């Protein structure tokens with residue numbers, strides 16, 4: 714059985730983690746399938762945005778503890794599936810929207826943080842419980858959480874292993890919006906359709922520029938942003954967008 718399910722809704726590619734008996738834990742096979750599905754949607758010229766979600770009750774309970782328990786240092790080091798997961802997500806040009814219902818724990822919280830936008834159901838819970846297993850976060854928890862919610866709250870989660878709920882995650886800035894659990898996927902698909910309705914290359918440029926802000930100092934980041942802003946002048950969609958505004962009509966994007 715496949716560890717993920719994929720479907721298309723208009724211009725949106727939807728990926729669901731699908732290991733219900735293991736609470737969607739990140740097995741080596743799941744990570745491979747996930748990265749392949751993301752790349753497939755990224756290459757598909759009819760898809761403008763991607764949704765990554767779990768089930769109605771769990772996003773992902775983290776690394777597959779049963780599988781990880783059997784790995785020696787050399788096996789874990791050589792498989793390097795954490796790097797494959799991180800590189801897989803960060804190489805996607807199209808926006809990836811994480812839709813979180815239920816638990817997002819350990820690698821599940823880290824996977825959520827690799828997404829570009831997070832929308833959460835009101836029963837969502839986020840945590841980095843690795844400390845309780847005798848290890849530490851291994852897929853960005855110690856790095857991305859501090860950028861998302863600040864040092865004290867990140868330390869609180871990582872050192873105590875305690876979870877935060879959806880409203881705390883929203884106040885802290887980890888998620889963009891919290892909605893009733895049964896509405897969050899529909900809301901997210903609508904937002905994804907909206908994003909996919911804009912010019913694909915412009916959306917990709919905006920995503921790239923925002924993500925660079927986490928890597929660069931301010932002057933270099935501003936320079937990078939200006940270069941991409943000016944590059945957008947070369948697009949036919951730039952001419953179309955400005956022309957449509959001045960002509961008081963809706964733009965017709967051609968993704969060029």
Ligand code: HXC
Pocket residue numbers: 734735736738739774775776777778779795816818819820821823842843846849850851852
């Ligand atoms: C493998 C898992 C799992 C996991 C749950 N299961 N989490 N299997 N890997 N991460 C399995 C359980 O063994 C059980 O299988 C079934 O899913 C249901 O789980 P229960 O514990 O019975 O459910 P519940 O009481 O509702 O508790 C839910 C839970 C708890 C709070 C999410 O399962 C839990 O604490 N899970 C572990 C979360 C965790 O520590 N994550 C960090 C992993 S390390 P059986 O066969 O008994 O029915 C990590 C490192 C990051 O992520 C590195 C980067 C990827």
